Amino acid sequence: MSFHIEAKVGDIAETILLPGDPMRAKFIAENYLENAVCYNRIRGILGYTGTYKGKRISVQGTGMGMPSMSIYATELVNDYGVKNLIRIGSSGSYHADVKHMDLVVGTAVCTSSAMFRHEFENFSYAPAADFKLVRTAYDIGEKLNLPVRAGLIMTEDHFYDGNEPMYKKMAQYQVLACDNESAAMYMVAAKYNARALSILTVTDHMLTNETITPETRETALHDMIRMGLETAIVL
Numbered sequence: 536m537s538f539h540i541e542a543k544v545g546d547i548a549e550t551i552l553l554p555g556d557p558m559r560a561k562f563i564a565e566n567y568l569e570n571a572v573c574y575n576r577i578r579g580i581l582g583y584t585g586t587y588k589g590k591r592i593s594v595q596g597t598g599m600g601m602p603s604m605s606i607y608a609t610e611l612v613n614d615y616g617v618k619n620l621i622r623i624g625s626s627g628s629y630h631a632d633v634k635h636m637d638l639v640v641g642t643a644v645c646t647s648s649a650m651f652r653h654e655f656e657n658f659s660y661a662p663a664a665d666f667k668l669v670r671t672a673y674d675i676g677e678k679l680n681l682p683v684r685a686g687l688i689m690t691e692d693h694f695y696d697g698n699e700p701m702y703k704k705m706a707q708y709q710v711l712a713c714d715n716e717s718a719a720m721y722m723v724a725a726k727y728n729a730r731a732l733s734i735l736t737v738t739d740h741m742l743t744n745e746t747i748t749p750e751t752r753e754t755a756l757h758d759m760i761r762m763g764l765e766t767a768i769v770l
C-alpha cells in the first residue's frame with residue numbers, strides 16, 4: 536500500500552492507462568478489460584487491473600490537475616513498479632487546423648506550472664513523451680483510420696480563467712491541444728526513468744465552441760480508449 540493507493544505490490548500492471556476521470560477508468564475496466572479487479576477506492580480514485588487481448592493492463596483515474604497527477608504517477612512508478620504511463624484525457628484546442636474530436640499524441644508539453652519552477656528554477660525544462668510510445672500510438676491511430684495527429688500540447692493549472700491570449704499565441708506556435716495534467720506526468724516519468732505518453736481527445740474546441748457532455752467524457756471516448764489499449768498491448 537502506498538499513501539494514496541491501497542493495492543498490494545504486484546496488483547498493478549507494468550502498463551497503465553490514466554484518465555483524469557475515475558468513472559472513465561471504471562467504464563474501461565467494465566467494457567474493455569476481461570476479469571478486471573478493482574485495486575483502489577481511496578478518495579474515489581478507482582483503479583483496476585484486468586486483461587486486454589490477453590495482456591495484463593491497469594487503468595486508474597488521476598484526478599484533475601498536476602499536483603494530483605504527480606502524486607499518482609510517483610506512487611505508481613516508485614511503489615508499484617509501473618513502467619508505461621499512458622494518459623487518455625479530454626482536452627481543449629485553439630488551433631484552427633485541429634478538428635473537434637481529433638486525437639492528439641502529445642510529443643512534448645509547454646507549461647507555466649509552478650511545479651517546474653520549483654524543480655528547475657529559471658531553467659526551461661521541456662517535458663517530452665517517450666519516443667517509442669509516440670511512434671507506437673501514432674502508427675496504431677493511423678492503422679485504425681482514426682483522426683490522429685502528433686505535436687506539441689500545453690498543460691495549464693487553470694481550467695477557468697486561463698490566459699486566453701497566451702492560449703491563442705501557443706496555437707500560433709503549433710500547440711495543438713491543452714489539458715491540466717500531461718506536463719506533470721512527463722516530468723515524473725522522466726525523473727524516475729519510466730515512459731509516458733498523453734493521448735488527448737479534443738473535446739472542447741475554443742474556436743468553434745464545440746463540446747461534449749459529461750456522460751460522453753465518461754463513456755464514449757472509444758477512439759482514444761482503443762488507441763490507448765492497442766498501444767498498451769504492444770509495449
Ligand SMILES: O=P(O)(O)O[C@H]1O[C@H](CO)[C@@H](O)[C@H]1O
Pocket residue numbers: 553554555556598599600623624625626694713714715716752
Ligand atoms: O478528461 P480528463 O482526463 O479529466 O482531462 C481533462 O478534463 C479535466 C477538466 O475537465 C482535466 O482533468 C483535463 O485535463
Ligand SMILES: O=c1cc[nH]c(=O)[nH]1
Pocket residue numbers: 625626627628694713714715738739
Ligand atoms: O484543459 C482542458 C481540458 C479539457 N477541456 C478544456 O477545455 N481544457
